[in-house]
Amino acid sequence: MxxxxxxxxxxxxxxxxxxxxxxxxxxxxxxxxxxxxxxxxxxxxxxxxxxxxxxxLPLPAPGKVVCCGLNYADHIRETGRELPSFPTLFAKYADTLTGPRDDLVLPRGLQVDWEAELAVVVGATLRRADRAAARAAIAGYTVANDISVRDWQYRTLQWFQGKAWDGSCPVGPVVVTPDEVDPAAGLDVLCRVNGEEVQRDSTRTLVFDSAELLAYVSTFTVLRPGDLVLTGTPGGIGAARDPQRFLSDGDLVETEIQGIGTLRNTVRLTD
Amino acid sequence: MxxxxxxxxxxxxxxxxxxxxxxxxxxxxxxxxxxxxxxxxxxxxxxxxxxxxxxxLPLPAPGKVVCCGLNYADHIRETGRELPSFPTLFAKYADTLTGPRDDLVLPRGLQVDWEAELAVVVGATLRRADRAAARAAIAGYTVANDISVRDWQYRTLQWFQGKAWDGSCPVGPVVVTPDEVDPAAGLDVLCRVNGEEVQRDSTRTLVFDSAELLAYVSTFTVLRPGDLVLTGTPGGIGAARDPQRFLSDGDLVETEIQGIGTLRNTVRLTD
Structure with missing residues (x-):
């Protein structure tokens, strides 16, 4: 469905x-x-x-939006790091989210970057859940772009202030139930900027899969129906390019996951 | 009031x-x-x-709980660091909060540590506010203890998973309006464990004061009435001691701010 x-x-x-x-x-x-x-x-x-x-925007009022970083094995290996033992987690707010066709309105002068991601929608209350319970509680999957303000993200050790800009994270357009898509089997995750492909990987290479992330988070905080867990982005972000590349006013960002759909958002930088 | x-x-x-x-x-x-x-x-x-x-718990349903780390000048200097140019920020949830006399119920086997903090209560909607607007929007001040699960906090680079355990952060007992207390003039912030003083400093030495923190956060996300901003903890945490010291089952944690009040919470570690 x-x-x-x-x-x-x-x-x-x-x-x-x-x-x-x-x-x-x-x-x-x-x-x-x-x-x-x-x-x-x-x-x-x-x-x-x-x-x-x-x-x-399919989920306009999630109580919790938990995001995972550094979760694509190929990308981690290409950066020379070891695979992590624990997921790197940070939070966004409901205010951070925006719709699948909405403009991304941000102040001019920031280093605005893309991060195509699979997002998991929680369908049942989870507290200290094991993997099986977490898996059964997945309502479905949707597409997100964890648009990041890199200069603010790296002002301090904590990424939060670069990740929680209001209206910066498009989500949607639909939520597909787990009987129809299986990220573990591999869904292509893509990002295009003005038609040029800048990210492509498969959810098959996720280090921590959806059920594992939900179970892990539920160890310390309850997850409720409608909460969102973003599973991290593959390689190809603008900040890691040489030279670095950031989004400009008018850029069209398309974020696509195979079998789910495509976000189309235009960057609007304002004074 | x-x-x-x-x-x-x-x-x-x-x-x-x-x-x-x-x-x-x-x-x-x-x-x-x-x-x-x-x-x-x-x-x-x-x-x-x-x-x-x-x-x-005075604020049972804040939409946002934003926390600042590394904000006491004396403590930063004693660790040999330079004063920061930007506040280090991370998020908690409403679920993280608990009342001024509630037990702190956490699983056994974690490194549970104290962090006495001044908390600012937002009283008006703030978006890209300047310092004066932010100051005028302060509803009052209360006491918080940003109880931290250190082993989870340091599992990855992002502190969030050690800072967002449900029911871990006592807040209260009252909110005092700004006409009655002035953190800039200096309020003593104290933490005692089983009667032994483990933290004491003055809000006078905060690097980023309340108005500055609210203005800064409002640059990227709207703050609304009832939201909370925690201003960071002074020196004396258990993880920085030699040997390290963490909270045990039955420990009484008292968190006090001069002119506001005292939290009294007993640690309950469960299987």
Whole structure:
């Protein structure tokens, strides 16, 4: 199943795709829907088709957005590091997120960089979960771009201030349930800037997979339906290029994951 | 004024202290109150005295809890470092917080350490605020202990996973408005473990003061009424001692800030 939050003439609605049409689910958005029903129940709860439905940010109100860094084995090896024993984690806010077609509005003069990522949507409450429980609690997968303000990220040892700019992280366009996509089998993760491919790798090479990340995080903090865990980015970021390359006003950033969909966001740098 | 969320026979209420008695404010807790009225309006909105009122976690639902590290000049100098140009920031969750008399319940076998801190309560929405606007938006000050799980904090470069354990960070017991306390003039910050003083410094030596931290954070993410900013801890943490010292089951941690109040929390380590 493909789930989304869609905008329509009357507002927004959680929705499930049947054929080419989005059908309404009984909640104003997918965050609200997942608090009341498991993702797997969506098929049985679908109402009528929604005219003119357009997918927007699928999870508008996650209580937690936990991000993993340094998680693609090929990329880690190419940088000469050893594979990590523990996931490197940091946090974003719901305010950090934006929709799959929204502009990325940031102040001029920052080093704005791309990070295509698979995002895992939590579908059930998880506390000190083991891997099996965590796996069963995955509502689905979506696409994210952990757009990073590198100069702020590296001002201090803690990355947070470069990772939590409001409206900087596009997510969507849809959430695909685990019966339809399997990151462990390998989904291509791509980023293009103005049509030029700048990142491509496969989720097959993730060091910590989705279930492992959810279980690990749930050791110290509860995860709830609608929470998001971003699984890290492959090689090819602008900051690691020689010369370094950052996003400019007007750049089109496309973030794609095979079997899920594509984010298309234009960078808007303001004074 | 001294503001709080108090528990009573009928539930909880936001409250303001008059003499020795807590008087009800028209909200179920201080987070909810600050979303509807500025802290300064509390005096005029107070209702009747509440029988048997006991201060609990004053801000039960902050959207954002931003923490600053490495912020006490004397402590930084004693470690041989230079004063930082930018604040080191990381995030906690509302779930990380607990009340001023609550037990600190954590799994056995972790390196649990203390960090007494002044916490700033945001009283108005702040976006790209300057220092003056940030100063005017301070609802008040409270006491926090940024209890840290050191072995998890240092598993990777990012501290977050050692700083976001559910129920690990006591806050309270009251929020004191800025007309009554001035951290810039110097408030003693203390931590005691089983009665032995382990930290003592003055907020006078903070490198980044409250207004500066709020303004800085608001550059990248909006702050809203009830959000919390923790200002960092002075020297004397257990991990920096020789030999290192961590908290044990049954230890009483008292965290005090002059003119505000004292947290009293007992460590409970569970299997």
């Amino acid at each position: 493909r789930l989304a939050t869609v905008a329509h003439a009357g507002g927004t609605s959680a929705a499930v795709l049947r054929g080419e049409a989005w059908h309404a689910l009984p909640a104003a958005d997918l965050s609200a829907f997942l608090r009341t029903a498991p993702a797997a129940a969506a098929a049985g709860l679908a109402g009528g088709a929604i005219d003119g439905a357009v997918p927007v | 001294r503001l709080a969320t108090v528990a009573h026979a009928g539930g909880t209420s936001a409250a303001v202290l008059r003499g020795e008695a807590w008087h009800a404010l028209p909200a179920a807790d201080l987070s909810a109150f600050l979303r509807t009225a500025p802290a300064a309006a509390a005096a005029g909105l107070a209702g009747g005295a509440i029988d048997g009122a006991v201060p609990v």
